[in-house]
Amino acid sequence: xxxxxxLKIRCATWDQVEGFYSNKIKPDRTLVIRVPFNPKRGDxxxxxxALPNELVMAIDGTVEAAKPAPDNKRAQVKLKLxxxxxxxxxxxxxxxxxxRGGQAIADPFDVPTLGTRPPLERHNTEPxxxxxxxxxxxxxxxxxxxxxxxxxxxxxxxxxxxxxxxxRTLREAAAxxxxxxxxxxxxxxxxxxxxELTKQYHPDTFAKYRSEAVLHLAEEVFIHxxxxxxxxxxxxxxxxxxxxxxxxxxxxxGWVAGFEDVEDTSARRARARDTLEPDPLAAGxxxxxxxxxxxxxxxxxxxxxxxxxxxxxxxxxGEEPRAKRNTLSDDLFSDIDPPSDRMEASAVxxxxxxxxxxxxxxxxxSEREMVRQMEAESRELIKEGAFEQAIERLAAALHIDARNxxxxxxxxxxxxxxxxxxxxxxxAMTQYETALRHDPDCQEARAALExxxxxxxxxxxxxxxxFKE
Amino acid sequence: xxxKRTIGIDLGTTNSCVATIDEDGxxxxxxxxxxxxxxxxxxxxxxxANGHPLVGAxxxxxxxxxxxxxxxxxxxLIGKRYDDHEVQELAASLPYDVVSxxxxxxxxxxxxxxxxPQEISALVLSEVRALAEQHFGGEVDEAIITVPAYFDNQQRxxxxxxxxxxxxxxxxxxxxxxxxxxxxxxxxxxxxxxxxCDLGGGTFDVSIVNVEDGVxxxxxxxxxxxxxxxxxxxxxxxxxxxxxxxxxGIELAVDAQALQRLREAAEQVKHALSxxxxxxxxxxxxxxxxxxxxxxxxxxxxxxxxxxxxxxxxQRLEPPCYECVARCGxxxxxxxxxxxxxxMTRMPAVQRRIEGIFGKxxxxxxxxxxxxxxxxxxxxxILDGTIDDVVLLxxxxxxxGIDVGGGKYQVVIPRNATIPTREHKIVATTENGQREIxxxxxxxxxxxxxxxxxxxxxxxxxxxxxxxxxVLVVVDFTVNVDGLLRVNASxxxxxxxxxxxxxxxxxxxxxxxxxxxxxxxS
Numbered sequence: 003x004x005x006x007x008x009l010k011i012r013c014a015t016w017d018q019v020e021g022f023y024s025n026k027i028k029p030d031r032t033l034v035i036r037v038p039f040n041p042k043r044g045d046x047x048x049x050x051x052a053l054p055n056e057l058v059m060a061i062d063g064t065v066e067a068a069k070p071a072p073d074n075k076r077a078q079v080k081l082k083l084x085x086x087x088x089x090x091x092x093x094x095x096x097x098x099x100x101x102r103g104g105q106a107i108a109d110p111f112d113v114p115t116l117g118t119r120p121p122l123e124r125h126n127t128e129p130x131x132x133x134x135x136x137x138x139x140x141x142x143x144x145x146x147x148x149x150x151x152x153x154x155x156x157x158x159x160x161x162x163x164x165x166x167x168x169x170r171t172l173r174e175a176a177a178x179x180x181x182x183x184x185x186x187x188x189x190x191x192x193x194x195x196x197x198e199l200t201k202q203y204h205p206d207t208f209a210k211y212r213s214e215a216v217l218h219l220a221e222e223v224f225i226h227x228x229x230x231x232x233x234x235x236x237x238x239x240x241x242x243x244x245x246x247x248x249x250x251x252x253x254x255x256g257w258v259a260g261f262e263d264v265e266d267t268s269a270r271r272a273r274a275r276d277t278l279e280p281d282p283l284a285a286g287x288x289x290x291x292x293x294x295x296x297x298x299x300x301x302x303x304x305x306x307x308x309x310x311x312x313x314x315x316x317x318x319x320g321e322e323p324r325a326k327r328n329t330l331s332d333d334l335f336s337d338i339d340p341p342s343d344r345m346e347a348s349a350v351x352x353x354x355x356x357x358x359x360x361x362x363x364x365x366x367x368s369e370r371e372m373v374r375q376m377e378a379e380s381r382e383l384i385k386e387g388a389f390e391q392a393i394e395r396l397a398a399a400l401h402i403d404a405r406n407x408x409x410x411x412x413x414x415x416x417x418x419x420x421x422x423x424x425x426x427x428x429x430a431m432t433q434y435e436t437a438l439r440h441d442p443d444c445q446e447a448r449a450a451l452e453x454x455x456x457x458x459x460x461x462x463x464x465x466x467x468x469f470k471e
Numbered sequence: 472x473x474x475k476r477t478i479g480i481d482l483g484t485t486n487s488c489v490a491t492i493d494e495d496g497x498x499x500x501x502x503x504x505x506x507x508x509x510x511x512x513x514x515x516x517x518x519x520a521n522g523h524p525l526v527g528a529x530x531x532x533x534x535x536x537x538x539x540x541x542x543x544x545x546x547x548l549i550g551k552r553y554d555d556h557e558v559q560e561l562a563a564s565l566p567y568d569v570v571s572x573x574x575x576x577x578x579x580x581x582x583x584x585x586x587x588p589q590e591i592s593a594l595v596l597s598e599v600r601a602l603a604e605q606h607f608g609g610e611v612d613e614a615i616i617t618v619p620a621y622f623d624n625q626q627r628x629x630x631x632x633x634x635x636x637x638x639x640x641x642x643x644x645x646x647x648x649x650x651x652x653x654x655x656x657x658x659x660x661x662x663x664x665x666x667x668c669d670l671g672g673g674t675f676d677v678s679i680v681n682v683e684d685g686v687x688x689x690x691x692x693x694x695x696x697x698x699x700x701x702x703x704x705x706x707x708x709x710x711x712x713x714x715x716x717x718x719x720g721i722e723l724a725v726d727a728q729a730l731q732r733l734r735e736a737a738e739q740v741k742h743a744l745s746x747x748x749x750x751x752x753x754x755x756x757x758x759x760x761x762x763x764x765x766x767x768x769x770x771x772x773x774x775x776x777x778x779x780x781x782x783x784x785x786q787r788l789e790p791p792c793y794e795c796v797a798r799c800g801x802x803x804x805x806x807x808x809x810x811x812x813x814x815m816t817r818m819p820a821v822q823r824r825i826e827g828i829f830g831k832x833x834x835x836x837x838x839x840x841x842x843x844x845x846x847x848x849x850x851x852x853i854l855d856g857t858i859d860d861v862v863l864l865x866x867x868x869x870x871x872g873i874d875v876g877g878g879k880y881q882v883v884i885p886r887n888a889t890i891p892t893r894e895h896k897i898v899a900t901t902e903n904g905q906r907e908i909x910x911x912x913x914x915x916x917x918x919x920x921x922x923x924x925x926x927x928x929x930x931x932x933x934x935x936x937x938x939x940x941x942v943l944v945v946v947d948f949t950v951n952v953d954g955l956l957r958v959n960a961s962x963x964x965x966x967x968x969x970x971x972x973x974x975x976x977x978x979x980x981x982x983x984x985x986x987x988x989x990x991x992x993s
Binding site: 050057058059060142143145193197200201204205206207209210212221224225228229231232 | 961
């Protein structure tokens with residue numbers, strides 16, 4: 003059954019989409035991703051890139067190399083994306099540009115740079131000949147879109163809105179996040195998590211409202227829950243933990259991966275640092291769970307901001323981000339996919355240089371003072387409402403002290419405010435919640451969340467439930 | 472009373488039953504005009520004063536005199552193709568004509584008139600609907616209908632269409648084993664794993680239902696499509712006819728009238744011996760003896776005798792049970808409780824046999840005919856929110872897939888996926904300027920098209936002309952809570968929704984259903 007798989011990657015925001023093709027894909031069109039199954043070299047994996055506008059882009063790929071991930075539980079896979087042509091990137095770019103409200107492109111297929119389409123043959127464009135009169139009549143299948151709140155009677159609006167929010171949240175989450183369990187959860191935990199969601203979101207529990215729209219949306223929500231469960235079931239079975247008290251298993255095609263499962267340069271760099279610097283906060287399970295409880299935020303990771311370079315921080319010698327990225331990623335797969343001799347030599351020297359840099363990179367006293375000062379400044383900036391400046395300042399501070407959790411929380415708060423200013427309230431909410439996850443004592447995040455709660459009726463979304471833990 | 476009434480209907484092969492939940496929360500089984508809780512699922516197309524066909528017990532009475540005009544067991548034909556081998560086998564044993572409809576579905580022919588099994592079921596459903604309306608004294612237009620767990624997409628859709636023709640909106644199609652467990656009250660007890668053994672008129676179905684924290688899951692289902700009460704009747708008839716032949720030298724098999732009388736007597740004997748240890752059969756003037764005198768047939772039958780005659784049939788109960796349990800990786804001893812469903816399970820020998828298989832006595836159910844409809848009625852209460860903390864889960868009974876060209880087949884939705892579920896496939900144009908893409912949907916797991924069952928053909932139309940492979944269409948396959956397939960298509964990379972048509976290959980079209988519903992109302 004492992005011949006060809008579909009790996010779904012959900013991009014919740016257009017920023018993530020941009021991050022996908024600009025940061026996550028290496029120049030040779032490869033991608034490194036952690037997956038919960040064990041593919042072999044040469045296996046076909048199709049990436050289904052789910053875009054924020056509900057479209058799905060299918061990108062064919064082949065496994066070039068696979069080895070156990072550093073946490074030794076999942077596999078790390080190097081994927082050659084031959085389906086990712088310039089054409090596809092062009093489309094993605096066009097869609098991102100469109101979403102930014104830039105030059106509106108009605109049809110991304112008609113982007114002028116893609117003008118390689120051969121002229122059409124005339125005779126093929128003619129409509130097909132008319133069917134004989136006695137041919138069986140085809141039935142036109144109605145394709146209802148997602149219901150909107152205007153389809154719902156006023157007394158059910160609250161239920162509907164709560165469902166809508168859950169739906170949005172679930173779309174972004176990876177399978178285990180949907181169920182509210184860790185990705186290597188035991189069968190019992192998977193079932194428990196699933197049953198809890200079942201009682202909450204099974205369409206039958208919404209039948210009492212007697213509203214088609216509510217029922218439809220509940221079904222959409224529960225489809226996500228079910229798919230997550232089926233995937234987790236399969237994963238458990240693949241690990242040899244069969245669910246006896248469940249339907250007999252058959253491998254399901256595809257896996258719902260969270261966006262964060264795709265390696266990007268900054269994440270890899272951070273991990274490299276973790277392994278060199280033993281730190282209880284960042285090591286092992288803590289690291290993993292932090293990764294996983296951050297769905298959909300990596301597009302906004304501070305370290306990426308430094309990559310694109312708007313922050314004024316002085317880099318140490320040999321620390322140009324791009325050079326380092328290539329070095330490290332090649333290093334990661336050097337045992338399987340050896341580069342040419344010359345390349346190998348340079349890789350070794352550069353990587354040793356890089357590791358020595360990391361090894362000495364502890365936050366010293368003066369730096370700590372600097373970070374503290376930057377943090378105070380950012381707090382002021384947030385109070386003043388200068389969020390963009392605060393983000394820059396915080397990103398710079400985080401570059402110095404990457405694992406300062408209160409600082410990171412503050413960064414998310416600033417981000418959230420900035421998003422709220424742009425009217426992207428749901429995204430902002432996620433930012434605040436992430437902030438709290440990094441630092442439960444973060445006053446700013448609490449205040450922001452409370453302010454938002456006051457403005458609106460409280461709803462019991464999935465995140466709330468996750469939060470209680 | 473402003474609240475809408477929903478009734479639970481067990482639409483059976485031989486008998487149907489309707490139940491509702493009373494104001495005090497207790498289930499109530501509605502009785503028909505004859506005072507019975509079950510209504511035979513039969514329609515007689517004989518000359519009546521008002522021109523309407525007879526339904527239920529009056530239809531059953533016609534079976535002796537006009538066997539070709541009485542249609543029963545429509546449930547075994549519904550949603551099936553005429554060339555299906557099961558249908559062929561069945562058609563040989565049914566007294567009425569089974570024919571092939573224009574689209575290849577199995578239909579019946581009475582008086583030269585072709586009728587779909589959906590219409591027959593609709594007549595039965597409107598009969599039980601009338602019962603409910605009489606009980607409530609008001610209109611009833613919503614129902615929960617039970618279907619066997621192994622029913623496929625077509626059979627479920629056809630059942631739903633039948634209800635629609637009868638003017639009932641189906642709130643849910645419920646799996647019979649789940650309904651039986653619910654009807655037993657499993658949601659009130661501890662976590663248990665039930666085996667539901669349903670021995671009805673024509674089929675034997677075994678299902679394993681897991682009840683955990685108020686969540687019901689059918690985890691395995693298996694059965695014998697040709698094992699049921701009819702086989703027991705036939706065993707009695709054959710033995711008696713053989714005996715008569717030996718003693719009096721007359722062949723009853725050629726005398727349709729006598730055979731039908733014997734058949735009725737056999738059914739009575741079977742029922743009587745479930746409680747009594749012996750019974751008497753008396754059929755005056757059964758046949759003419761070679762001497763010219765008439766045979767007044769009289770015979771005492773003991774329970775042990777019946778059990779001896781039916782031993783080969785009883786043995787056939789075992790394989791489906793073991794298979795069903797093994798399929799979900801369990802052993803018979805892992806089953807916590809056994810629920811018996813269907814009138815045939817009243818027979819002590821059947822109960823003993825099943826006790827032997829599972830190693831524990833079956834749960835005492837007062838009326839195994841009614842338990843499924845009680846479950847359906849309970850589900851009404853769940854949907855209305857009166858009972859909470861109970862959820863019924865279902866899985867797809869078969870894999871769904873599409874033709875990917877060259878006789879190859881690819882599964883889109885695997886078997887045993889929890890429903891509702893959705894998967895997608897991306898299809899591309901293969902020719903320059905192609906305006907339509909045809910997608911054939913099949914049911915089954917085999918890699919070769921010919922081994923799978925064709926469900927329907929969808930045509931994605933109205934595509935913009937473009938070079939081959941340039942137009943990509945995402946086809947979404949959704950299986951909803953009722954186990955019904957819905958297809959959606961959208962063009963990849965744009966917001967455009969191409970037109971999607973379903974060609975008339977199987978089942979009734981929406982148009983047909985509406986037309987028939989209007990016909991039935993008038």
